[in-house]
Amino acid sequence: MSDPLIEFDDRDLAAQRAVKNLRGLAIDNDTVRRLLSEARTHNAWHERDVPDETLRSIYDLMQKGPTSANGSPARLVFLKSDDSKERLRPALAPGNVEKTMSAPVTAILGYDIEFWRNADVTFPHKPEVQTAYQEKPQASETVAFRNSSLQGAYLIIASRAHDLDCGPMSGFDNKLVDLEFFAGTTIKSNLLCNLGYGDAEHLLKRSPRLGFDMVCEIL
Ligand SMILES: Cc1cc2nc3c(=O)[nH]c(=O)nc-3n(C[C@H](O)[C@H](O)[C@H](O)COP(=O)(O)O)c2cc1C
Numbered sequence: 484m485s486d487p488l489i490e491f492d493d494r495d496l497a498a499q500r501a502v503k504n505l506r507g508l509a510i511d512n513d514t515v516r517r518l519l520s521e522a523r524t525h526n527a528w529h530e531r532d533v534p535d536e537t538l539r540s541i542y543d544l545m546q547k548g549p550t551s552a553n554g555s556p557a558r559l560v561f562l563k564s565d566d567s568k569e570r571l572r573p574a575l576a577p578g579n580v581e582k583t584m585s586a587p588v589t590a591i592l593g594y595d596i597e598f599w600r601n602a603d604v605t606f607p608h609k610p611e612v613q614t615a616y617q618e619k620p621q622a623s624e625t626v627a628f629r630n631s632s633l634q635g636a637y638l639i640i641a642s643r644a645h646d647l648d649c650g651p652m653s654g655f656d657n658k659l660v661d662l663e664f665f666a667g668t669t670i671k672s673n674l675l676c677n678l679g680y681g682d683a684e685h686l687l688k689r690s691p692r693l694g695f696d697m698v699c700e701i702l
Contacts, residue, residue: 517643517644518640518643518644519640519643522643522648523648523681523683523686523689524649524650524651525648525649525650525677525679525681525682525683525685525686526582526650526681526685526686527582527585527681527682527684527685528582528585528586528587528648528677528679528680528681528682529679529680529681529682530587531587531679531680532587533563533587533588533647533678533679535563537645537647538561538588538678540645541638541641541642541645541647541678542559542641544637544641544644544645545557545634545637545638545640545641546634546637547637548633548634548636548637548640548641549633550630550633550634551626551629551630552605552606552609552612552613553605553606554598554599554605554606554613554626554627554630555598555601555605555630555634556594556595556596556598556626556627556628556630556631556634557592557593557594557630557631557634557635557638557673558592558593558594558595558631558670559590559591559592559593559638560590560591560593560664561588561589561590561591561678562588562589562590562591563587563588568583568584568589570663570664571583571589571591571655571660571663571664571675572584573656573659574655574656574659574660574663575654575655576652576654576655578654579652579654579655579675582650582677583652583675583677586650586677586678586679587678587679587680588677588678588679589675589676589677589678590638590675590676590677590678591660591664591672591675592631592634592635592638592672592673592674592675592676593631593661593664593665593670593671593672593673594627594628594630594631594670594671594673595627595668595669595670596620596623596624596627596669596670596671597617597623597669598613598616598623598626598627598630599613599614599615599616599617599623602614624671628671628673631673632673632674635651635673635674635676638676639651639676642676642678646680647678647679647680648678648679648680648681649676649677649678650676650677650678650681651674651675651676651677652674652675652676652677653674653675655672655675657671657672660672660675
């Protein structure tokens, strides 16, 4: 049914057709198992390089996940070299040092508290929805943190879709990371995520999740 209040242009109509075609694609069980239902958090890694091209491809996928007004606040630094890992070491909680130093890649996922500076790119039809945050720095930071956290989840799913395993971590000193990697910028660290090919022989059994009736209500 068409919306009488909106004038759709050719690109809008093409986008609508593309999404209708998606419905016909299968979501198979194996994919769901690999992306979420049976994928695990990893703490030990095989010595196998993750090519830069794979990281670019993961970003291309994760950036498609939704953020409010398409603000896209996440900023990423992928640490691969020994030198860059050493710069991170002092900020890590003791329990996170070994797994991080041995991971092929550690992603620092930050958020730009002035994400709205890219509004002309990310929301060109109504940039003022984003630029309004210029006057509300606290709200801007809240929005940036919320949406970058979502983008952290997209990073995990996108990495798994590229056959990689993930080890997300919040056990680190954000201030130290910000000083070391984001000094002089409007970026703050949110979380870390180790990426690579996990060594399943170091996994423990999975901790139980909370059942539907414990956490959900249908009203
Ligand atoms: C945001 C976030 C922060 C986490 N921080 C740490 C951490 O600092 N150290 C750690 O060993 N594990 C950390 N974890 C891993 C969780 O404990 C793990 O993902 C959870 O127990 C589920 O494990 P599973 O995916 O194997 O079922 C973190 C996970 C997330 C999503």
